[in-house]
Amino acid sequence: MTRNRALMVQGTTSDAGKSTLVAGLCRLLARRGVAVAPFKPQNMALNSAVTIDGGEIGRAQALQAQAARLAPHSDMNPVLLKPTSDTAAQVIIHGRVASDLSAADYDAYKPRAMSAVLASWRRLSAQHHCVVVEGAGSPAEINLRERDIANMGFAEAVDCPVVLIADIDRGGVFAHLVGTLELLSESERDRVVGFVINRFRGDIALLEPGLDWLERHTGKPVIGVLPYLQGLFLDAEDALSDSAGGKRGARLRVIAPALPRIANHTDLDPLRLHPEVDFEWIGPGRPMPPADLVVLPGSKSVRADLAWLRAQGWEKALLRHLRYGGRVLGICGGYQMLGERIDDPDGLEGPAGSSDGLGLLALSTRLAPRKRLDIVSGELQLGAGGAVRGYEIHMGVSCGPGLARPLVGLDDGRADGAVSDDGRVAGTYLHGLFEGPAAQASLLCWASDGASFEPVDAAARREADIDRLADVVEASLRLELMFPWLAAKPATGACEGGLTGC
Secondary structure (H helix, E strand, O other): OOOOOEEEEEEOOOOOOHHHHHHHHHHHHHHOOOOEEEEOOEEEOOOEEEOOOOOEEEHHHHHHHHHOOOOOOHHHOOEEEEEOOOOEEEEEEOOEEEEEEEHHHHHHHHHHHHHHHHHHHHHHHHHOOEEEEEOOOOOOOHHHOOOOOOOHHHHHHHOOOEEEEEEHHHOOHHHHHHHHHHOOOHHHHHOEEEEEEEEEOOOHHHHHHHHHHHHHHHOOOEEEEEEOOOOOOOOOOOOOOOOEOOOOOOOEEEEEEOOOOEEOHHHHHHHHHOOOEEEEEEOOOOOOOOOOEEEEOEEOOHHHHHHHHHHOOHHHHHHHHHHOOOEEEEEOHHHHHHOOEEEEOOOOOOOOEEEEOOOOOOOEEEEEEEEEEEEEEEEEOOOOOOEEEEEEEEEEEEEOHHHHOOOEEEOOOOEEOEEOOOOOEEEEOOEOOOOOHHHHHHHHHHHOOOOOOOOOOHHHHHHHHHHHHHHHHHHHEOHHHHOOOEOOOOOOOOEHHHEOOO
16 A cells, blocks of 8 residues: 555554654754655644644644645644543544544544544555655553554554554663564564664664674664754644753743643743743642742643643742733633633533632633634734744633733734733743744743843744754665665756656
8 A cells, every 4th residue: 555655653662752753853854855745643642733624733743744835734643642531532533633532532533533544544555656654652561452443453443554663762772673673563563664773872882782782682673873953943742841940040930830731831841941030840749849930831631621720839939920920821721710710611621510610800710612723823912022822722712801901912813812910920822922022022021021032933943953954864874774765966857756667
């Protein structure tokens, strides 16, 4: 089915570097003129993005689409699971909510999910010369082998070659690779074309004896070793980015609670990047520390996360923060928490019921089954303003007198968000609020009570780092072992897409 113009990257563990390698491969192939697209059959993540066809996919696949110089499309991630608890998730098929299922019920649902996966695969394969596929977790999770649609189950179904990537920085890299290979079936082992070792730092000469042993022992080549890349600014698939605070030279202190069901936390990545902003995630068991700005991020289970905030002592701490002149910003679920009430009559995010909000904005929210998915643009209505381009992913509808003073005026004629009468509390449904440099500068000025900040261009930095990643991938890996059809260099007169043997 693949015509040998596809490759699947599977990892020995979660966070082995699958998403990053796929992004790097997509960019280097796109730079060589190959019509390439990313694909992840099944993703479990609370960081998501809105697609050009009005759907929803994992944020990592949106980044990979950018690397491939494409607009993100729902076919790039046909099955997205958004956990609502430790044992249940919202199931999104082809970009749209299909159902909410327990883990056991989803296992029975997998044949239907696989049909959706294969339909998307056929469409992408017909439209692009090459598809680079990302697995999920590890293919050696033998308890999940039956009905697998995310790793070898998919690769076997479409006859796709596989590269195994392992993270040497966490230790045990040879055990990870050999053990993973051992737990595969014979046909699955046969389709593994080689290994990539990720996040290496040190003298490569000291690693080479191990690489030689690995090749002799397994009969599989080591395709290459990727170095540890410091400061790579790419959207995280799901895990919170490390941010310990204490940045030297910072003039503004920003904190945010690490909610149990935090969603789209990449909204705050531009603040982590800013040289004058000291940003820190505050985890459970820690009192809310002093700050200039507190951001309440998005949440997949707003009422449950609000109850967690209260149990952690944040409600009283926020009131004290405001009394001393601080600012508070809520994004999506965090915006809903700032209102007076949250109603979930249908139990869309947990048990049906209502919760009192924090009462910092004069509005209330009712959760509704229809999820709003929009790519929007507009103008910030705070301070000096600034262009805003972002996206909406939410199930709630908010109303109340607080909406009379919106945070953003949208180009489609709508108003979004709210600003309190004293100007110290604001909320919005828009993800990506800090991406636009002008709007970012205005928000930082507001948060600091009038100080001037030179904004960072997060989009330009992200694009530059995708190219930096592609440079390293191209220099470190033997591409001919992964893409035998790829020309050594883009050649004049080569067939369309930079392919050989068309």
